[in-house]
Amino acid sequence: MPPLYYTYYQSPLGLLKIGGTDHYIAELSFVDNKDNISYGEPGVSDIIHECTEQLIEFFNGKRKVFDLPVHQEGTDFQQKVWNELLHIPFGKTISYLDQAKRVGDVKAIRAVATTNGKNKIAIIIPCHRVIGSDRSLTGYGGGVWRKKWLLQHEFRITHGIQTLF
Numbered sequence: 001m002p003p004l005y006y007t008y009y010q011s012p013l014g015l016l017k018i019g020g021t022d023h024y025i026a027e028l029s030f031v032d033n034k035d036n037i038s039y040g041e042p043g044v045s046d047i048i049h050e051c052t053e054q055l056i057e058f059f060n061g062k063r064k065v066f067d068l069p070v071h072q073e074g075t076d077f078q079q080k081v082w083n084e085l086l087h088i089p090f091g092k093t094i095s096y097l098d099q100a101k102r103v104g105d106v107k108a109i110r111a112v113a114t115t116n117g118k119n120k121i122a123i124i125i126p127c128h129r130v131i132g133s134d135r136s137l138t139g140y141g142g143g144v145w146r147k148k149w150l151l152q153h154e155f156r157i158t159h160g161i162q163t164l165f
Helices: 046-059 076-085 096-102 109-117 144-158
Strands: 005-011 014-020 025-030
Touching (some): 005 046, 014 046, 076 096, 076 109, 096 109
Antiparallel strands (some): 005 014, 014 025
């Protein structure tokens, strides 16, 4: 396994841990405590630096699609679910049922939701764009308030709504 590095980025939603190698991003997660490190050593590879730059652009409304290599371990089903998330356009949402249909198993709604919850690469692999069939904002690893913020952020940019803050 290649060496794993991490750094932090202070986003409008709080502190984000960016983890990866010289070749790909393996983690982008919200953290409340820098002391809670699960792996790696402090450091910044070119990919992690580029990720930070793209996050700045995203939060400033200048980036809608991330152009970064990503990798996370998972079953074939999980990989399929996570890959499908990459096809949800910026500023759009789909339901867990729609996502289950897209991965070819309409009965797998709970498995899809569980897999989304195991996504370790928040924002870049946009699990925040999946909502309940009734349009409710159900679970999000970073907290439902962050999911709401991300969806509102994307909506404002997509629809050209300017904000003062």
